[in-house]
Amino acid sequence: MSAPAPEASAQAALEFVEDGQTLGLGTGRAAEAFVRALGRRVADGLTVRGVPTSERTEALARDLGIPLISLAEAGRLDVTFDGADEVDPNLDVIKGYGGALVREKIVAASSDRLVILVGAEKIVARLGARGRLPVEVIPFAETLALDRLARLGYPAEIRNDGNGAPFVTDNGNLVLDAQVSAIADPGDLDTRILAIPGVLGTGLFVAMATAVIVQDGESVEVRRS
Structure with a gap:
């Protein structure tokens, strides 16, 4: 059975948005649902600026009329909204199944708050339950990184x-x-994976999320750190 559409969590996430803010816009199914909901609010007169975490999100936000700026122009962001692939009881998460993990982590780290949107199926007792951890590496480091990861x-x-x-x-x-x-x-x-030369980032987002919006069917729960 497929996960329910994330519209309810996207609507709940809008409660964290205030006029005049600069927002980080994540990548993936839940994040895109939020961007669409935000676009409707912008069309109704909300004034915000967005910093996208991927080219895909950038294209979507532009199509919806959301004003965009670069991270360099933004400096510090008020809040970033993104999805996740796993969330544990400490609100630590694994991200990166969509492939935008490094940009997502940079934007999240540049934000005062990080709000994560997930379905209930993404909640796990311990990170790693789904068996996969994305690691972004420069192509030149491919062989070294594969070897070092295997040794670990x-x-x-x-x-x-x-x-x-x-x-x-x-x-x-x-x-x-x-x-x-x-x-x-x-x-x-x-820390151990980041010590491998050529590794730019992992999908582990530890002690970064300030709130997680969990959608179970059409009901929504907000968990805070």
Whole structure:
């Protein structure tokens, strides 16, 4: 059974938006639902500026008439809205199944608040439950990163674009999908993987989310850190 459409969580996320704010706009199904809901509010007169985390989100926001600026122009953002692939009880998350993890993390780290939108199926007891941790690497470091990840006990594969070629991020890099199980210490694992030369970021977002909006059917629950 497919997950319910994330419109209810997108509407709930609008409660965090105030006129005049600068917002980070995430990537993926839930984030795009929020961008569409935001676009309707902008059409009704809301004044905000957006910083997109991917070319896909940028195109969608422009189509909806949401004013966009670069991260350099924004400096500090008020709040970023994004989805996630896993959320644990501490509100730590795994992101990156959509391939925008590094830009998403940079924008989130530049924001005063990070609001995550997920379906109830993304809630896990421990991160790693879905068995995959995305890692973005520069192409030159591919062999080294694969070897070091395997030595750490997390064998990885180069993500495919679905047409037989490697998936390439908006940054021009590769994504390695590392095999994981329940992660005892997400912060420690993030640090160890980031120590591999050529690794730009992992999908572990530790102690970053300030609120998680969980949609279960048509009901919505807001969890705060």
